[in-house]
Amino acid sequence: MYRQSLVTVETSGRGTYDITPAVEEFVRETGIRIGLCHVFAQHTSASLILCENADPSVREDLERYMAAAVPDGDPRFRHVAEGPDDMPAHVRTILTHNALTVPVTDGRCALGTWQGIYLWEHRVQPHRRRVVLTAHGA
Secondary structure: OEEEEEEEEEOOOOEEEEOHHHHHHHHHHHOOOEEEEEEEEOOOOEEEEEEEOOOOHHHHHHHHHHHHHOOOOOOOOOOOOOOOOHHHHHHHHHHHOOEEEEEEEOOEEOOOOOEEEEEEEOOOOOOEEEEEEEEEEO
16 A cells, blocks of 8 residues: 655745654554655755754754854855855755655554654745655555
8 A cells, every 4th residue: 555645844044843743643544554754845945854853952953953064155155146055054954854665563653662753844944845745565
């Protein structure tokens, strides 16, 4: 059995957005008891991460790390068509990926105790992000 759905995430700019509830609801609605849920962000300047969900300072630390590793306005980047955060957002997405797969066990996402699924917006301005959810299993 296969099912697919599209989730839209309205971001208010750079940061992480918890999409775990939307993914878990989708998996429940599919009726799949065992299988996989593939999560795919249709963007090149926003990514997906499986991250600590209990302490928001973990995600804040990740943002600070990424800002130091891939700073906005870096003079090495020629691609600045949409501003100084344009190319850094692309690099950040490539480093963190735009897809992940979660096992489904007993009709639920088999996430660890402290794991959550987050869309990571890498652009400074708000965006509407699309995330495709695909579940397959029995």
